Amino acid sequence: MKILLLEDNISLAEIIKEMFKEKGLNVDWFEDGEEALYNITNGYDCFILDINVPSLDGLNLLKEIRSRDKTTPAIIISSNIEFETIKKAYNTGCNDFLKKPFYIYELECKVDLLCNKEEEIIFCNNISYNLKEEILYDKNKNSIKLTQKEKRLLTLLCKTPNIAVSLDAIEQYVWEGEIVGISGIRSLIKRIRSKVCKEFIQTDNYGYKLITKK
Template sequence: MKILLLEDNVNLAEIIKEMLEEKGHTVDWFDDGETALFESAHGYDCFVLDIHVPTMDGIALLKEIRQREKRTPAIIISANIELETIQKAYIAGCHDYLKKPFYMYELERKIDLLCSANERLKLQDGLSYDPKDELLYDASNEVMKLTLKERRLMALLAKTPNIIVSIEHIEQYVWEGEDVGIAGLRSLVKRLRTKLCEKSIETQNYGYRLVVVSSHYK
């Protein structure tokens, strides 16, 4: 799982980062809000945000993120225990609010519960997709082989099913910002469509969306 951590306390950030990486997660740590905002579009599975950080506070950052996508779980960590601040955090779109100081186990459990999805997405033609393990299943429940870039594209589109993902975000996530060109992107989408079905990935405006029949498929 890829996690964005916003925390300006270096010692705390290093402890959190080490703990999560020992669990097998990838953690990108930022100590100021504006940098975190710029990087937040790069396909994260979970946001862990402090409030009082330089350039842009965590709640303001979360508001900006929610204008782009609504689903990715977000956990606010803060020493601020004022009810008004906690309310603002939930209104902005956080899923949980963890008050400092806290045990690392508390944060670990919240991330496991909120960010590790256990449900498959039901696709057309009997296919299904497991966002947690990034596995695509055919109608017989057999795992289908995907190349690395096909897998990354599928994982990104599945983060916001039935919602358009821009070409820019796809390039940043799949090719990590490398200039691939529209022909390369279209070729990748075409290959993935052949493993799903033609109508499973729709082209709309300047992006693509994964057409999901249901997000509650076990």
């Protein structure tokens, strides 16, 4: 699982990163809201946002996130506990609001509750992909071998079914910023199509999208 953390308190951010690292999760940490905004399409499973940070505050960043992504869980962490601020956070689209100071265990529990839901995408011939396990199964529930990059791309597409993911976002998420170009992406898409049925992954001028049964 991949988390975007927006927090300008270095000590707190390091504690949060270490806690999630011990759980085997990846955390991309940003101190600046504008920098975080540039990266929000990189296939995150959860957003943890402080409000009072440089350049672009957490609530305005959340507004930008929700204009593109209505479903990925978002948790606001803030020492601003005024009722109007909390109300605005929920109205903007946060799933939970954690008041500072808090126990790290509280944040861990909230992320577990919001993000660790078993999800399954069904393809043709009862082939299915479990997002939590990142395992592709055939109709008899035998696992189908996937490379690490195939897993990352399939997971990225499954997170936003029926919505196109840009080529830039695919390159950022799967290759972590390494420039591979359209030929590298097409080659990876071709391999995945051979395993989940070609018609389930469609392309347009923007990028690729996964077409699902549900």
